[in-house]
Amino acid sequence: MQSVKRGVVLMNLGSPDSTEVKDVRKYLNEFLMDKRVIESPYLLRLFLVKAIITPFRASQSAEAYKSIWTKDGSPLIVLTNQLQSALKEETNDAVAVAMRYGTPSPKQAFEELAKKYPDLEEVIVFPLYPHYAMSSYETAVLYAQEAYKKGGYRFKLTTIEPFYNEDWYINALADSIKPYLQEDYDQILFSYHSIPEKHIELGDVTGKHCLKADNCCSVDSVAHAKCYRHQCFVTTKLVVEKLGIPEGKYAQSFQSRLGRAEWLKPYTAKRLEELPGEGVKKILVVCPAFVSDCLETLEEMGIEGKESFLHSGGTSFTLIPCMNVHPSWVKAVANIVS
Numbered sequence: 001m002q003s004v005k006r007g008v009v010l011m012n013l014g015s016p017d018s019t020e021v022k023d024v025r026k027y028l029n030e031f032l033m034d035k036r037v038i039e040s041p042y043l044l045r046l047f048l049v050k051a052i053i054t055p056f057r058a059s060q061s062a063e064a065y066k067s068i069w070t071k072d073g074s075p076l077i078v079l080t081n082q083l084q085s086a087l088k089e090e091t092n093d094a095v096a097v098a099m100r101y102g103t104p105s106p107k108q109a110f111e112e113l114a115k116k117y118p119d120l121e122e123v124i125v126f127p128l129y130p131h132y133a134m135s136s137y138e139t140a141v142l143y144a145q146e147a148y149k150k151g152g153y154r155f156k157l158t159t160i161e162p163f164y165n166e167d168w169y170i171n172a173l174a175d176s177i178k179p180y181l182q183e184d185y186d187q188i189l190f191s192y193h194s195i196p197e198k199h200i201e202l203g204d205v206t207g208k209h210c211l212k213a214d215n216c217c218s219v220d221s222v223a224h225a226k227c228y229r230h231q232c233f234v235t236t237k238l239v240v241e242k243l244g245i246p247e248g249k250y251a252q253s254f255q256s257r258l259g260r261a262e263w264l265k266p267y268t269a270k271r272l273e274e275l276p277g278e279g280v281k282k283i284l285v286v287c288p289a290f291v292s293d294c295l296e297t298l299e300e301m302g303i304e305g306k307e308s309f310l311h312s313g314g315t316s317f318t319l320i321p322c323m324n325v326h327p328s329w330v331k332a333v334a335n336i337v338s
């Protein structure tokens with residue numbers, strides 16, 4: 001038995017087990033019944049999810065998943081597993097994968113590590129989310145911590161903080177974008193997963209900063225430690241500076257809105273329809289909130305977004321892949337956990 005002292009758990013969102021409607025329904029129910037995703041009181045959430053959202057969405061989402069599914073399963077899972085393999089090559093640490101919804105769960109990941117490596121002293125949970133949101137980073141970390149407490153393991157548990165402004169993330173993201181800037185383009189759009197505005201307000205520790213003024217995200221505040229919107233602006237600014245992208249050649253928007261409430265704006269879907277009319281005919285789209293390609297990048301952007309942009313008068317649409325297993329990203333992750 002190898003004496004490995006440190007383990008890493010790469011934690012991502014999770015996907016349905018298959019593209020069958022029953023599996024997508026099960027996945028959506030688990031995901032959307034998370035109180036950090038839909039914050040309504042339990043009974044209202046139960047009604048919204050089971051009676052309104054899932055019955056309509058399950059077959060629609062199943063079709064979407066079918067269009068991106070690979071022979072090995074969901075791209076998000078396949079790519080997270082590939083990151084695990086690539087990381088194993090770069091470090092002497094034990095590396096496991098866990099998902100917030102579906103499998104493998106953090107419990108399964110901890111059990112696997114504890115069984116294979118009895119000398120483990122520390123396990124680092126690495127949520128694959130650069131930005132803090134209660135619906136992504138926070139729920140993943142709390143779920144992992146809960147499984148850890150119940151398991152009574154001998155190793156200690158530590159967590160990687162949101163890394164939206166860290167050089168190692170910005171440099172790797174910039175490296176993954178750089179080759180695409182050789183193309184002739186009118187604009188590069190930084191499209192982040194949106195979240196409900198309500199979630200930004202709930203996370204505001206001051207209770208009086210976030211979304212109270214248009215420029216709140218550029219006015220210093222302790223609230224920014226939990227402000228997803230501020231953190232997205234910072235990522236865009238740092239990447240743009242790093243790559244020397246001039247003012248006017250880039251923009252930021254938010255995708256994947258669900259329901260009718262106000263989510264962070266501008267909405268990517270709307271901007272993709274409007275941009276050709278504003279003279280942006282050739283576009284590059286990058287999705288920095290996602291570390292691994294998934295339904296929201298490959299289908300929502302790569303298929304639907306592209307179709308809508310070209311249909312609205314655009315002439316070229318290039319989706320820049322997520323960092324996935326880009327060598328700069330793998331090295332960055334390896335350095336940060338070592």
Ligand SMILES: C=CC1=C(C)c2cc3[nH]c(cc4nc(cc5[nH]c(cc1n2)c(C)c5CCC(=O)O)C(CCC(=O)O)=C4C)c(C)c3C=C
Nearest residue numbers: 013014015037061076133135136193195258289294295296
């Ligand atoms: C980048 C981080 C993410 C945040 C923040 C986030 C918030 C959020 N998402 C939903 C609803 C859905 N998201 C779905 C898919 C999905 N979401 C993320 C990441 C974040 N979500 C990823 C990586 C994926 C892809 C999963 C995959 O299997 O590829 C879905 C499921 C698909 C669909 O039906 O569209 C839903 C639903 C909410 C409500 C929310 C914040 C409140």
Ligand SMILES: [Fe+2]
Nearest residue numbers: 013193256296
């Ligand atoms: Fe999502």
Ligand SMILES: [Fe+2]
Nearest residue numbers: 216217227230
């Ligand atoms: Fe803010």
